[in-house]
Amino acid sequence: MNKPHRSGGRAARQAARAAALPDDLRPVRPGLSGGRYAPLTEAQVTRIHETALAALEEIGLSGAPPTGVAAMTRVGAILGDDGRLRFPRHVVEEMLALAARDITLAARDPAHDLTLSGTRVHFGTAGAAVSVVDALTGDYRDSSLADLHEAARLVQALDNIHFLQRPMVARDMPNDQCLDLNTLNACLTGTTKHVGTSFCSAETVPMCLDYLYAAAGGEAAFRARPFVSNSNCFVVPPMRFAFESCQVMEACIHGGLPVLLLSAGQAGATAPAPLAGAVMQAVAECLAGVVYVNALRPGHPAIFGTWPFVSDLRTGAMSGGSGEQALLTAACAQMARFYGLPGGAAAGMADAKLPDMQAGWEQGMSDVMAGLAGLNMVYEAAGMHGSLMGFCPESLILGDDMIGAALRCVRGVEVTEESLSLDAMRQVCIGGPGHYLGTQSTLSVMQSEYVYPTLGCRRSPKEWAEAGRPDLVARARARREEIMAGPNPADFPADLKAALRARFPLLV
Incomplete structure (x- = not known):
């Protein structure tokens, strides 16, 4: 008896998967539109407003x-x-009528520009971790400038990490000016994606602006495409401007940097404990920021950064990996959509100290919800542990797989005549093989419809055992070493690097 002919087989499937697709046909990519999830009703949004x-x-x-x-x-x-x-x-x-909408955060490489409009979603790093986590030993140690540069290198290599906001503080810097200037240099010589950073005081901003103008090829060139933005905690909740941070913000606005208006109250401590109250206070504070920015310079690009955090009310400690945190972030995304402003908030934080199962559920849950809610900028989306106290390079790499899956959820299900597959069903069921394996209809969507993890294991238990039971964190460590041993496509040209070193006290 002749067996039904299978069109294709393993070789065909592997060939289909190996063929590169144009960016616009990839299953996940920066700027996919979310917004299908809305934790607040229209009436609740209006009441918060x-x-x-x-x-x-x-x-x-x-x-x-x-x-x-x-x-x-x-x-x-x-x-x-x-x-x-x-x-x-x-x-x-x-x-609000004057505020910038549909803004673009430029990158050194225009291929990585971020268009913040509607419900377009982008995932990236952020934070001010003071420690680096060794995923293999579990040890926490002080973070350094070299660690920050490595993080930038990793972000450059990870497709689903769309921007680099400084995830940790270089604790080996001797003073504020050295810290702020070298933070910029460490980030920019590690990635050509958009970079966000903070400044310690207004006094450090002029030299940093001079550095950015020099790196861009002139002040006019930087102002035309500002590839760095300022993350600014302009308020000290509840309802108080942060005097020095506001001075920094003013200097950055005058210098041409986009700003993230960051309100980071902690529910039950510096913000109301009820979730609705925490969202409302963050909205009020960021609306004050909108007035501030547009009073200084109408239409200056600013991100509506409602970042309320959650307290574990039993102890008062931050609980960034909680379900309540995921809800807060999604609700804040909805409020930014209500105003039509580019919105940013924090998700993907883990209270877990290491990249373990707890970290997986904490990070994945809030990243997916933020994306489904249509948050333009999802900060702290990967790599952050210990309630933002520690940054883990292996976790960042694993987060790339996680965010790929989250982005696939954001993209949703496209329903077309072709995707409903009636013709394919007819061919398979009437005189066909009785299954869809290896058919043209299956092969044609292997890359455009499906996302495959880089490190995540989908082998059977038998195959996994035969392969030596590969450990996920160990594989991430190997990927980390591979990236760092390879070329650095983001490094400045030698002449520019020499000119910057001659002019500025750079340590990387």
């Missing part, structure tokens, strides 16, 4: 520097005898 406006009008914020007070009162904010700036509703609405 109205309450935030009431908080700004009745409570306001204190602590702005005189330059900020002058700018905001000039557009209609009211400085009370108690030193608090209050924001009438019409002022907030007028500044």
